[in-house]
Amino acid sequence: MHEMAICESIMQVMEDQAKQQDFQHVSALRLEIGPFAGVELEALRFSFDVVTRGTLAEGCQLEVIETEARAWCLPCAKDFHVDERFDPCPDCGSYQMQVTAGEELRIKDMEVN
Numbered sequence: 232m233h234e235m236a237i238c239e240s241i242m243q244v245m246e247d248q249a250k251q252q253d254f255q256h257v258s259a260l261r262l263e264i265g266p267f268a269g270v271e272l273e274a275l276r277f278s279f280d281v282v283t284r285g286t287l288a289e290g291c292q293l294e295v296i297e298t299e300a301r302a303w304c305l306p307c308a309k310d311f312h313v314d315e316r317f318d319p320c321p322d323c324g325s326y327q328m329q330v331t332a333g334e335e336l337r338i339k340d341m342e343v344n
């Protein structure tokens with residue numbers, strides 16, 4: 232389950248930040264996750280609770296912001312919104328496109344005290 236590994240790296244970031252910025256507790260964390268990040272949200276929330284238990288982020292509220300996926304069509308040279316990774320271009324029907332957004336998984340911000 233790679234959600235566990237994701238939460239462990241998030242935990243690492245929070246610990247590093249705590250040292251650098253001298254805070255004791257993370258009360259809320261906001262994550263931006265794209266639809267193609269390959270993350271199961273239920274599994275992520277479960278892993279987050281497990282990983283943060285007994286740490287500076289114990290009881291931390293996890294807020295997930297789902298971002299929009301976009302792709303770039305090569306024949307049209309246009310950028311458009313996609314729901315599914317292998318959807319064709321809505322203008323020309325081409326499959327020659329590159330996903331430009333939707334695979335991200337990043338910490339947007341956190342509330343600390």
Ligand SMILES: [Zn+2]
Nearest residue numbers: 304307320323
């Ligand atoms: Zn097109």
